[in-house]
Amino acid sequence: MSAQTQPSSHYLSSAVRFLCCPVCTADLELRATTLRCSRGHAFDVARQGYVNLFVGRGHPGRGDTARMVEARERFLSSGHYAPLAQLLAELAAASVGPAAEDSCILEVGAGTGYYLARVLDRCPGARGLAVDISKFAARRAARAHARIGAIVADGENSFPLRSGTVTLALSVFAPRNADELHRVLKPRGALLVATPTSRHLQELTEPLGLLHVDECKAERLSSRLAPYFHPSGQHALELKLLLSRMEITLLVSMGPNAFHIDPVELQRRIAHVAEPIEVTASFTLSVHRPK
Numbered sequence: 001m002s003a004q005t006q007p008s009s010h011y012l013s014s015a016v017r018f019l020c021c022p023v024c025t026a027d028l029e030l031r032a033t034t035l036r037c038s039r040g041h042a043f044d045v046a047r048q049g050y051v052n053l054f055v056g057r058g059h060p061g062r063g064d065t066a067r068m069v070e071a072r073e074r075f076l077s078s079g080h081y082a083p084l085a086q087l088l089a090e091l092a093a094a095s096v097g098p099a100a101e102d103s104c105i106l107e108v109g110a111g112t113g114y115y116l117a118r119v120l121d122r123c124p125g126a127r128g129l130a131v132d133i134s135k136f137a138a139r140r141a142a143r144a145h146a147r148i149g150a151i152v153a154d155g156e157n158s159f160p161l162r163s164g165t166v167t168l169a170l171s172v173f174a175p176r177n178a179d180e181l182h183r184v185l186k187p188r189g190a191l192l193v194a195t196p197t198s199r200h201l202q203e204l205t206e207p208l209g210l211l212h213v214d215e216c217k218a219e220r221l222s223s224r225l226a227p228y229f230h231p232s233g234q235h236a237l238e239l240k241l242l243l244s245r246m247e248i249t250l251l252v253s254m255g256p257n258a259f260h261i262d263p264v265e266l267q268r269r270i271a272h273v274a275e276p277i278e279v280t281a282s283f284t285l286s287v288h289r290p291k
């Protein structure tokens with residue numbers, strides 16, 4: 001079970017040495033509840049325990065909405081994806097090895113921090129850094145484990161992280177910036193990626209009008225990573241889930257389909273599905289080493 005405690009700025013105190021100022025890239029220091037660089041750029045730690053280091057264009061509300069994040073938390077707490085969390089944790093522990101003490105495990109697009117928390121449980125002593133563009137996600141991730149520091153930042157832009165400090169980076173159903181992931185990883189570090197296959201949720205695709213997972217996703221991933229990483233292992237995981245209508249609602253509402261289907265329309269379509277329904281969850285996990 002992951003350690004659940006009240007979030008506070010001390011979560012970030014152990015992670016701050018991995019961070020840099022998002023404006024000028026100088027080192028950051030935590031004083032009371034503010035992160036500061038030597039040039040005077042300052043970032044307040046929110047009362048919920050995360051810090052907003054987003055300085056790009058747009059606004060940090062661009063990622064998952066409060067509703068999506070809540071659906072994700074509720075669905076993941078049902079345990080249906082626990083085998084995926086377990087496999088990620090095993091692969092992470094094998095990658096990090098005995099050097100886990102005090103190493104940094106980064107997850108970009110960390111959502112509620114569910115997978116990062118399970119990985120940290122298997123890597124005692126390692127520090128977790130949860131990066132997400134959604135402040136609603138960062139709030140939850142800050143509470144997910146005693147060794148997680150949560151940050152709002154754009155994972156598709158420059159990361160507010162020092163170069164060569166990360167032992168393991170996770171990308172679980174999230175955007176991947178290969179160039180930046182390579183920069184922040186230690187030369188002997190690893191990148192662990194989880195993606196859905198084209199069979200993922202196949203029983204629901206037609207009845208609910210869900211987005212199709214691109215059959216070429218794996219090839220696209222390989223070609224985007226190829227300039228920066230060597231492939232170093234691939235694992236398939238397929239689960240048969242028996243889901244109620246409520247669980248289907250949560251599952252669909254927590255992912256990219258939530259941006260495409262109106263919640264009322266989704267309910268109308270789900271009402272036509274007989275419950276419980278057996279649904280395939282199908283994932284590929286791959287390990288990559290920096291070039």
Ligand SMILES: C[S@@+](CC[C@H](N)C(=O)[O-])C[C@H]1O[C@@H](n2cnc3c(N)ncnc32)[C@H](O)[C@@H]1O
Nearest residue numbers: 063064109110111132133134154155156172173
């Ligand atoms: C499908 S969810 C996966 C969350 C988590 N990894 C999990 O599997 O539970 C994708 C996450 O990526 C975040 N995200 C989307 N665009 C992002 C970006 N440019 N930078 C950082 N996070 C981003 C979303 O807010 C969301 O939390």
Ligand SMILES: [Zn+2]
Nearest residue numbers: 021024037041
């Ligand atoms: Zn600065």
